[in-house]
Amino acid sequence: MDFPEDFTMKTMKSLIKSSARRLGYELSSRAMAHKAGLAPDISALIRMVKPQTVFDVGANTGQFRDFLRRDAGYAGDIHSFEPIPELALALHERAQHDAHWSVSACALGAARDCLTLNVSEGTDFSSFLKLSQDTLALFSRSVSRRTLEVPVITLADFIAEHHPKTPFFLKLDTQGFDLQVAKGAEPVMQDCAAILCEVSVIALYEGQPTWQEMLSYLQDQGFDLVGLYPVNRTKSMQVIEFDCLMINRRFAAPNH
Numbered sequence: 001m002d003f004p005e006d007f008t009m010k011t012m013k014s015l016i017k018s019s020a021r022r023l024g025y026e027l028s029s030r031a032m033a034h035k036a037g038l039a040p041d042i043s044a045l046i047r048m049v050k051p052q053t054v055f056d057v058g059a060n061t062g063q064f065r066d067f068l069r070r071d072a073g074y075a076g077d078i079h080s081f082e083p084i085p086e087l088a089l090a091l092h093e094r095a096q097h098d099a100h101w102s103v104s105a106c107a108l109g110a111a112r113d114c115l116t117l118n119v120s121e122g123t124d125f126s127s128f129l130k131l132s133q134d135t136l137a138l139f140s141r142s143v144s145r146r147t148l149e150v151p152v153i154t155l156a157d158f159i160a161e162h163h164p165k166t167p168f169f170l171k172l173d174t175q176g177f178d179l180q181v182a183k184g185a186e187p188v189m190q191d192c193a194a195i196l197c198e199v200s201v202i203a204l205y206e207g208q209p210t211w212q213e214m215l216s217y218l219q220d221q222g223f224d225l226v227g228l229y230p231v232n233r234t235k236s237m238q239v240i241e242f243d244c245l246m247i248n249r250r251f252a253a254p255n256h
Contacts, residue, residue: 154184176205
């Protein structure tokens with residue numbers, strides 16, 4: 001199952017892979033990671049916990065929404081958060097054709113704020129954090145091309161203001177900022193049935209938590225591990241990043 005992407009993004013990823021190979025790395029795509037088991041597990045988890053709302057944090061071009069509708073059979077509410085203006089505008093236009101999809105042109109974090117977003121050339125590596133030297137060496141097209149001042153809110157505040165249906169599924173793809181988003185959701189975590197986030201073995205951003213720190217935090221919040229799914233690897237098979245899928249113990253079947 002490949003998430004749909006526009007031609008420009010496909011071209012960019014091809015260039016990234018070619019550059020990485022010249023440096024001695026072989027990268028597997030996120031779509032390949034999904035084929036290895038992530039997509040079926042998300043689909044099964046959604047059927048199990050029956051979320052009424054999915055929060056798509058770091059929506060990019062809407063790939064996760066498309067997966068939910070097309071492959072997971074999810075017909076409920078989706079709310080996407082995307083701080084890059086041109087991407088948010090495109091999502092708004094697409095959402096006009098889906099009555100259960102809404103979009104906010106902002107980022108999520110641990111507190112309300114206005115932060116500087118480093119926007120990468122292909123947008124895939126856009127982050128509030130600075131790229132690490134490993135990333136710059138590994139992904140030659142990951143360099144930041146511009147910065148934007150973007151509004152940041154917390155998920156808890158959004159829920160208090162908009163009263164979405166619960167329970168919810170929380171998908172995080174914020175390039176090293178997932179822990180901050182999760183902290184901003186702490187007051188409402190009892191209604192979060194499951195979480196999908198990214199965890200890094202090789203730090204792609206300065207100051208981002210390790211994958212062990214992220215797992216430990218979520219376990220302390222009441223979540224158990226469903227699976228870790230390699231997103232990309234070095235040529236010597238070292239994992240760079242995992243997609244991490246976790247379920248809230250309150251929604252897990254007892255003794256299974």
